[in-house]
Amino acid sequence: MKSLSMALLFIGALATGTIHAADTATGEGDIAREKARAFAMDKNWDSARNEAAKATTLNPQDAEAWLILGTVEQRLEHAAAALTAFRKFLELAPTSDKAANVRQRVAELEVASEKQAQQKTEEQKAHYGTQGTGIVFGFAPFYKPAVTLPELNSTISNSFLIGARLPFLDLLLRYSTGTIPSLRASSDPANKGSLTSYTNVKNSIIGGAMEANIPLNQPFESLGGFQFNIPVYIGGYFMFMDVPNDTHSTMAFDVGGGIDLRYYTGTFLVLDATAQYHLSMPLWKIADQYGNNIEDSNGAVITGHARGPEFRISATILF
Numbered sequence: 001m002k003s004l005s006m007a008l009l010f011i012g013a014l015a016t017g018t019i020h021a022a023d024t025a026t027g028e029g030d031i032a033r034e035k036a037r038a039f040a041m042d043k044n045w046d047s048a049r050n051e052a053a054k055a056t057t058l059n060p061q062d063a064e065a066w067l068i069l070g071t072v073e074q075r076l077e078h079a080a081a082a083l084t085a086f087r088k089f090l091e092l093a094p095t096s097d098k099a100a101n102v103r104q105r106v107a108e109l110e111v112a113s114e115k116q117a118q119q120k121t122e123e124q125k126a127h128y129g130t131q132g133t134g135i136v137f138g139f140a141p142f143y144k145p146a147v148t149l150p151e152l153n154s155t156i157s158n159s160f161l162i163g164a165r166l167p168f169l170d171l172l173l174r175y176s177t178g179t180i181p182s183l184r185a186s187s188d189p190a191n192k193g194s195l196t197s198y199t200n201v202k203n204s205i206i207g208g209a210m211e212a213n214i215p216l217n218q219p220f221e222s223l224g225g226f227q228f229n230i231p232v233y234i235g236g237y238f239m240f241m242d243v244p245n246d247t248h249s250t251m252a253f254d255v256g257g258g259i260d261l262r263y264y265t266g267t268f269l270v271l272d273a274t275a276q277y278h279l280s281m282p283l284w285k286i287a288d289q290y291g292n293n294i295e296d297s298n299g300a301v302i303t304g305h306a307r308g309p310e311f312r313i314s315a316t317i318l319f
Contacts, residue, residue: 029059036068040075048072056085063092067102074105079113121220128266128318129219130227136163136170138272138314143176165270165316170211174237178203184299185243186292195295202242207254209235219264229260231276241286241294248294252282256310270316279307 032055039048052069055062070085086106090099125131138161157179163172180201213229233256241248258276265271286302287293293301 029055029057029062029065032058033062033065033068036065036072040068040072045072045075049076056088061092063089063096066092067098070102070105074109079109079116083109083113125218125220128268128270129264130215131167132165132270132316132318133167134165134268134270134316134318136161136165136172136314136316138162138172138312140176140310140312142309142311159312161312161314165318168213168215170213172209172211172235174205174207174209174235176205176207180241183241183243183302184295185241185248186246186288186290198243203239204242205237205239207235207237209233209254211235213260213262219262220266225264225266227262227264229262230257231260231274232257233276233278237280239286243294246288246292248286248288248292250282250284250286252280254278254280258310268318270318272312272314272316274312274314275309277307277309 032051036048036051036055039045039051049069049072052065052072055065056069059065066085066089070082070089073082073085083106086102086109089096089102090106093099096102140159140161143159157177159174159176161172161174163170180203182197182199183201184195184197185201186195211234212232214232216228216230217223217226219225219227233254235254237252237254239250239252256276256278258274260272260274260276263271285293295301
């Protein structure tokens with residue numbers, strides 16, 4: 001019996017404490033609401049917003065606090081926040097004599113909110129969309145044409161790009177390195193008849209290109225920030241093969257085309273994944289300064305024709 005009495009007393013104390021805490025919160029909410037009203041009358045909108053938000057937090061059922069918060073947010077041109085507050089007021093006090101006026105405000109704010117969203121989209125398109133300019137950084141984990149000679153089975157190890165992005169056009173510089181398993185080249189530059197076999201010869205390329213992007217859709221529409229493009233790559237490069245005592249080189253035109261998937265994040269960052277096929281056209285045979293050619297293991301003169309696919313990932317930082 002004594003235990004039951006103690007339990008009832010404990011429950012009663014808890015209930016009393018809970019009611020007291022609720023009353024305290026409500027009282028503090030009333031104070032915050034009236035402070036918000038006073039700040040609003042003085043057109044101190046930031047302070048009014050802070051106090052009104054405090055009032056709705058302390059007493060979420062206070063319709064008048066929500067009305068003040070909505071009015072202040074509307075004054076601050078925060079359409080979305082004002083709509084939330086006004087709708088909460090209508091939920092709590094749908095038959096209030098102020099309800100009709102609030103419903104009219106809601107209708108006006110819905111139109112304003114839509115216009116704000118459209119304006120933001122247009123700003124994104126202008127600054128962070130297809131009209132944006134910036135710096136491009138790219139890496140091609142798979143890039144065969146620039147450093148692969150079909151006759152020599154050259155393999156790529158690195159291919160990096162950097163350049164400038166303009167509307168619908170990229171100006172790119174490329175540096176690539178690879179390794180040629182074996183070739184025959186002159187061991188004595190002055191003696192054209194002297195050829196020696198070499199293995200694991202370094203192969204490098206320095207080139208530049210213009211890459212135009214033909215858009216298939218516009219970003220920030222049905223596909224969100226995604227855009228598909230057809231890249232058209234037109235450029236050239238110098239190819240170098242380092243053998244002992246000398247460097248053999250050639251120059252070639254390089255053209256390519258394919259498909260590009262671009263993602264506009266809506267910020268300063270744009271991401272690309274590009275797949276395309278290249279065809280290169282060397283201007284002369286690969287030779288050293290004395291005109292010595294290089295040969296494959298079967299004795300055939302290497303011309304430097306290169307063709308094949310590229311897969312590239314890149315990021316652009318917009319200004």
